[in-house]
Amino acid sequence: MSILLRPGVHRIHRNMSAMSGVVESTIRSKLLQSLEAKHLDVINESYMHNVPKGAETHFKVVVVSDKFEGLPLIKRHRLVNDLLKDELQSGVHALSIVAKTPEQWEKSDKVVESSPNCKGGFGK
Amino acid sequence: MNSLLRRSLFPIYSNTLKLSCRSFADVGVKEKIDTIVKNNKVVVFMKGVPDAPRCGFSNAVVQIMRMHAVPYDSHDVLSDEDLRQGIKDHSNWPTIPQVFINGEFVGGCDIMLQMHQSGELIEELKKVGIKSALLTAEESKKEEQK
Numbered sequence: 001m002s003i004l005l006r007p008g009v010h011r012i013h014r015n016m017s018a019m020s021g022v023v024e025s026t027i028r029s030k031l032l033q034s035l036e037a038k039h040l041d042v043i044n045e046s047y048m049h050n051v052p053k054g055a056e057t058h059f060k061v062v063v064v065s066d067k068f069e070g071l072p073l074i075k076r077h078r079l080v081n082d083l084l085k086d087e088l089q090s091g092v093h094a095l096s097i098v099a100k101t102p103e104q105w106e107k108s109d110k111v112v113e114s115s116p117n118c119k120g121g122f123g124k
Numbered sequence: 125m126n127s128l129l130r131r132s133l134f135p136i137y138s139n140t141l142k143l144s145c146r147s148f149a150d151v152g153v154k155e156k157i158d159t160i161v162k163n164n165k166v167v168v169f170m171k172g173v174p175d176a177p178r179c180g181f182s183n184a185v186v187q188i189m190r191m192h193a194v195p196y197d198s199h200d201v202l203s204d205e206d207l208r209q210g211i212k213d214h215s216n217w218p219t220i221p222q223v224f225i226n227g228e229f230v231g232g233c234d235i236m237l238q239m240h241q242s243g244e245l246i247e248e249l250k251k252v253g254i255k256s257a258l259l260t261a262e263e264s265k266k267e268e269q270k
Binding site: 073077081097098 | 219
């Protein structure tokens with residue numbers, strides 16, 4: 001169903017992001033500040049969808065934070081969704097979230113699967 | 125096409141209409157959603173239909189449901205704009221798909237995927253009297269080994 005992305009692949013995205021995206025950097029700074037993220041990846045996956053080049057519509061975030069400690073998954077996601085409320089209301093159309101505590105992140109293989117392929121429903 | 129025409133020809137008309145109708149529409153869709161999620165043990169709000177999902181995230185949820193052989197009720201938000209906004213408001217959740225079990229919002233694609241991987245989904249389904257096909261398969265395997 002999905003292709004495994006090696007951490008190295010993410011690094012490429014991260015480098016690319018250095019030169020792009022107002023929305024992307026807003027997401028990055030909001031999550032860094034509010035969640036004091038120990039590890040953060042903000043991946044613009046818009047290119048996988050039927051949107052103009054350089055668009056900032058589809059994102060995946062990988063957040064590792066102490067603030068997730070003791071929170072069920074749904075509450076962690078709500079926390080991230082709430083922080084990015086403005087972005088989600090103004091153009092960000094898809095947000096995939098991986099939310100782990102530092103302990104969970106250390107125990108994991110630190111590999112994040114890429115999002116499923118688009119089926120063309122965007123904008124319809 | 126019709127709605128496009130209407131929008132371009134009568135923008136003021138449609139705006140006032142929308143404003144005056146909004147409160148009624150909100151109540152209507154809210155009640156509709158309440159009924160939908162209570163009528164079935166498992167309900168999925170998605171883009172497209174299970175046989176032809178129109179979004180990768182919706183497709184992933186459909187595949188998970190298929191693996192567990194879960195009977196569920198699905199609703200295509202692309203064919204109903206009120207429902208599309210209404211369900212986001214209802215769950216206070218910004219994205220589609222959305223999965224409900226026993227009337228309660230459980231999560232979107234990421235959460236379903238994690239619940240599937242951790243085995244939690246099997247447990248949640250068990251609570252509402254649905255036996256996952258994965259569990260059945262596991263049991264028959266054990267039976268064979270005996």
